[in-house]
Amino acid sequence: MCGAVRYAIDDVGAVANYCHCRSCRMATGGPVAAFVDLKPGAFAWTRDPATHYASSPGVRRGFCATCGTALTYEADDTPDEVHVMSPTLDDSTPFAPSGFFHEEERLAWLHLRLSGATT
Amino acid sequence: MTEHHDGGCLCGDVRYRVSAQPVIQCYCCCATCRGASGAAAIPWIAVPNSGYAITKGEPVTFQSSDTVIRQFCGRCGTALNYRNTDYPDQRFQTDTLVAVASSSLDDIEAFPPNEVFHGDELPSWIDPENLCPGAKHHHGQGDDQSP
Numbered sequence: 304m305c306g307a308v309r310y311a312i313d314d315v316g317a318v319a320n321y322c323h324c325r326s327c328r329m330a331t332g333g334p335v336a337a338f339v340d341l342k343p344g345a346f347a348w349t350r351d352p353a354t355h356y357a358s359s360p361g362v363r364r365g366f367c368a369t370c371g372t373a374l375t376y377e378a379d380d381t382p383d384e385v386h387v388m389s390p391t392l393d394d395s396t397p398f399a400p401s402g403f404f405h406e407e408e409r410l411a412w413l414h415l416r417l418s419g420a421t422t
Numbered sequence: 423m424t425e426h427h428d429g430g431c432l433c434g435d436v437r438y439r440v441s442a443q444p445v446i447q448c449y450c451c452c453a454t455c456r457g458a459s460g461a462a463a464i465p466w467i468a469v470p471n472s473g474y475a476i477t478k479g480e481p482v483t484f485q486s487s488d489t490v491i492r493q494f495c496g497r498c499g500t501a502l503n504y505r506n507t508d509y510p511d512q513r514f515q516t517d518t519l520v521a522v523a524s525s526s527l528d529d530i531e532a533f534p535p536n537e538v539f540h541g542d543e544l545p546s547w548i549d550p551e552n553l554c555p556g557a558k559h560h561h562g563q564g565d566d567q568s569p
Binding site: 331333368370400410 | 431432433449454456457458459460461462463464465482484486492494495496497498499500501523525526530531534535545546547548549552553554555
């Protein structure tokens with residue numbers, strides 16, 4: 304949010320999803336996290352890089368140390384993926400999530416459904 | 423109230439206790455909350471200042487606008503609280519209320535949101551009515567009479 308950390312993505316073929324897991328909720332402050340799945344080569348820090356925190360063994364979450372914005376998720380067991388918190392994109396319009404991860408951890412009071420879904 | 427609710431950040435460096443009943447249970451979908459969190463909307467509970475205390479650690483403070491102070495954990499980034507000295511909705515005045523990011527409560531299910539602020543600033547792929555059916559919506563700052 305403060306602008307200290309910036310990034311650029313190549314969104315060709317990118318897929319967007321939500322994640323309900325507790326770590327994603329806490330890391331972002333949201334009731335659910337929304338992110339874009341990218342190949343590592345399709346993502347680059349363009350100003351200061353993020354600060355990283357290992358929220359689980361083999362997991363690195365990037366955030367801005369100045370203002371706290373949650374930015375990325377990377378895991379050793381999926382080395383060919385970088386997940387970018389899509390609400391931090393200057394324009395997240397093209398990235399409507401298409402699915403939910405960890406549905407079993409969904410908050411009881413979160414009624415959110417996919418865009419365009421009728422149930 | 424004698425009941426209290428504890429919470430803290432993802433890494434555990436910062437812990438807090440809420441010992442007052444929330445005055446407001448809401449989502450805020452404004453661009454600043456989105457920017458501060460990385461989430462499309464933040465669920466907040468607003469409680470009297472006297473009913474909120476940091477019990478472990480020292481959060482980082484960031485001034486996100488002229489009258490707004492936000493705190494988060496410097497080690498893991500978890501959003502923790504929000505104070506505003508000049509929010510037009512008088513309930514948010516800093517001398518009375520502090521907003522606590524309820525996603526960081528140990529019992530996150532305790533206080534379901536029933537109001538939505540700035541739903542018009544959500545990403546295009548989230549419908550405010552879909553996010554929180556039946557909620558009271560506030561579309562402008564201080565517009566606390568909106569249906």
